[in-house]
Amino acid sequence: MTLTNTRFQDVREWDNAHFIHPWEGMPFLGENERTFVEGGEGIYVTTEAGDRLIDGPAGMWCVQVGYGNTEIAEAMAHQAREMAYFSPFNNANSAPARLAHEIAQRTSGDLNQVFFTTGGSTAVDSAVRFIKFRNNIMDRPEKKIVISRQKAYHGSTYLAASLSGKERDKGWLDQATHLTHFLPNVNPCQRAEGQSIEAFLDEKVADLESAILEIGSDKVAAFIAEPILCSGGVIVPPKGYHKRCLEVCHKHDVLYISDEVVTGFGRLGHWFASEDVFDIVPDIITCAKGMTSGYVPMGACIISDRLVADISGDKAKGATFSNGFTYSGHPVSAAAALKNMEIFERDGILEHVREITPVFESRLKALSDLPLVGDARGQGLLGCVDCAVDAKADDLEQDKNIGAMIDAHCQAQGLILRPIINMCVFSPPLIISETQIHDMYDIIDKSIRMTTDDLVRQGVKVA
The missing domain is CATH 3.90.1150.10 (Aspartate Aminotransferase, domain 1)
Structure with missing residues (x-):
């Protein structure tokens, strides 16, 4: 819909007066010409x-x-008419149940446990909370540090933002610095003059292992990495980087979170990039964005069967994973994701x-x-x-x-x-x-x- 000039100017004024946008530049608040x-x-x-x-x-x-896909819009409308919402805390619904099954069919290894969230930030937040929860049940309460990279971006919740390494975003917001450790930039263009790609790769892998040893493997819970560091500037690590980092992590009993919020659902030509592009099977994958093609919010944290088995059934100690959202597994979002996946395969x-x-x-x-x-x-x-x-x-x-x-x-x-x-x-x-x-x-x-x-x-x- 194109608004008339008179009416549109009112809308622009409302936007400036009332809508605080993400990454809002405060010196220009209320004066933007977006x-x-x-x-x-x-x-x-x-x-x-x-x-x-x-x-x-x-x-x-x-x-x-792309925009204007009526199939996704109609799938959302149909679901909203049938059942617009259910409480994931107390009930179940067939749309997210089907979606969890379809996702599990397309992940690698034993990544079959799907925890639905509202987006990428809450997917990362949930992944980290699950890992800490698991360590508590396994009597490893000190194993809580998560290692990340400079230029990494993992979200905007307090915990996910604390894992993000874009230094120019950190000037005025608090971070949970006691829970994180950052490694140097993995951008090959930033390597020392005369340094080969192979030597740079060795250095980046050594960064990780040295950090684990320095902090102590009894204190490091996980390493989180984007297959490609997207918001940090589409940084593509050297070939073999992720596989070698995974080997280091598992050598020291550190879990590997592959943050596929951007790369998941087709961005690199595969459902997920971790195994098909980078030859790794991580312990946890986070995803969002492309799940619904942006038509409605949704995210997921996909967890290895092995990790869940370690703390469920007789090993659970009566614990409850007290993490979730009002809109976890929202049926309209699930319907959009299912139709999105159907279109991917059909077309x-x-x-x-x-x-x-x-x-x-x-x-x-x-x-x-x-x-x-x-x-x-x-x-x-x-x-x-x-x-x-x-x-x-x-x-x-x-x-x-x-x-x-x-x-x-x-x-x-x-x-x-x-x-x-x-x-x-x-x-x-x-x-x-x-x-x-x-x-x-x-x-x-x-x-x-x-x-x-x-x-x-x-x-x-x-x-």
Whole structure:
């Protein structure tokens, strides 16, 4: 629906007056000129002004099957008419029961126990709470530290945020620092001059083992890792990193949480990336986003049968896992997820992603030739263009300015990106065609060139 100018101005004022957005810049509270997206079809969204834009980030890494999918909408409506809500604390419902079964059919190893949450943050929060709960039952009350990485992002609940290592997000919010330990950046582009990828990989694996030994394996409960560190800038660790880290964890009785909130449900061309892409079977997988293609909130924490068996039945000591949410396993969300999965299989979405990934990655890599681009990296349908005048300088304001300029040029030409300071991040709907991939990259290429020209006109030297 396109609003009239008069009415829309009222809506903009209401948004500024009453809606505190995620990552709200407080100096500009109430003064924002945000783009309103009021409609969508396929990979495109339509703004309040009627402009049609490619949605480069697929919302927030999540609109896998694209906008305007009436099948998902009708499945949600049907479920809402039949049974809109049930209490997961006291009853059961066939929609989440079916969904748990379908998820278990697609996970690797013995990852068969599905705990439904409201999104990715609560999935991570629940995974960590379960691990600590398990250690309490097993008489290991000191085994509580979770190891994470610099640049990792695991959510916005207090516990999940405490596991996140994006240092530029930590300035003003408290963290549970006594429960976490962070390892250095795993971005291969940040390795020492002259250091080989193999040596860098050895160093990153050694970081983990050294931390476990230093803290004490009797105190380290888990290591949490995104297959690709997405919000940290689509950082792809060296090949073999996850497998070697898993081996280190299991050597020292430390559990491995694979945070697939972004990579799960097709982003790399598979239901889950842990085993099919990175050759690991973790102890726990967290997922969300693509489960419902963003049509309604939902997340899950998928736990190994072995972990549950250790603390259930005769071993339970009468314990209750007192963790859950009013909307755990919400039937309308479950119906959306089931239909989403049906569409994936019927339309060959996973196969399509694998087929077009070489085109996506080739165009991404070509951007490295532009003077403003320090690195262009990604995998599957995940991309990041890291832009800076001086990659070694830590100039936050200039970095923000560069990201904002590229973003503005892209939007003027028909593309939404997600500017994370100076990094242009994109993860388009999985249904994107080869032609649309070229359209998207043509706009990005042109916008970076235009930004370079802008900087030169401002007297900034661009190498």
